[in-house]
């Protein structure tokens with residue numbers, strides 16, 4: 001019996017480290033997704049921590065604060081990509097998306113994809129390299145929990161996991 005308990009608990013520990021991965025699958029066809037013009041793409045890039053962002057809305061200030069130190073000089077150039085079949089949902093900003101990976105914040109200089117998907121209607125998050133390696137962390141700026149906290153914490157900006165608006 002003792003043996004069994006040891007086996008079960010080490011298996012649970014393995015599972016726990018596995019679920020530090022993305023909550024939504026890698027969008028293998030991301031290069032053919034639709035690029036959107038948004039407030040962030042208008043700014044063009046995420047700056048380093050010395051940038052004066054005091055005139056931006058609080059959610060954008062918090063985004064810079066969260067990511068400005070992930071790379072010297074800041075994360076850099078960005079694009080917003082949306083799965084072609086949900087372009088209408090993105091533009092409508094109704095907060096309703098079909099299940100699957102739907103939106104990407106492409107950190108072009110870092111060659112990293114922040115992905116938002118939906119599972120049973122709820123928003124789920126993950127981080128991948130451009131070629132599909134899951135680099136979603138267990139804690140810190142690249143953890144799914146960090147995405148959720150911000151993407152649900154600013155009601156005026158984010159609906160159903162979507163924060164930006166088509167401009």
Ligand code: HEC
Pocket residue numbers: 038039040041059060062063064066080103104105114115116125126127141142143144146147148150151161162163164165
């Ligand atoms: C502190 C706030 C904050 C955090 C943390 C954050 N985001 Fe966002 N995210 C934003 C804002 C603001 C936008 C909208 C930018 C725009 O297009 O104007 C955005 C946009 C996005 C988009 C494009 C679609 C959309 O929602 O407009 C994706 C995809 C995305 N984020 C995924 C993630 C993932 C994955 C994480 C975690 C690894 C994450 N975000 C962490 C604030 C945040």
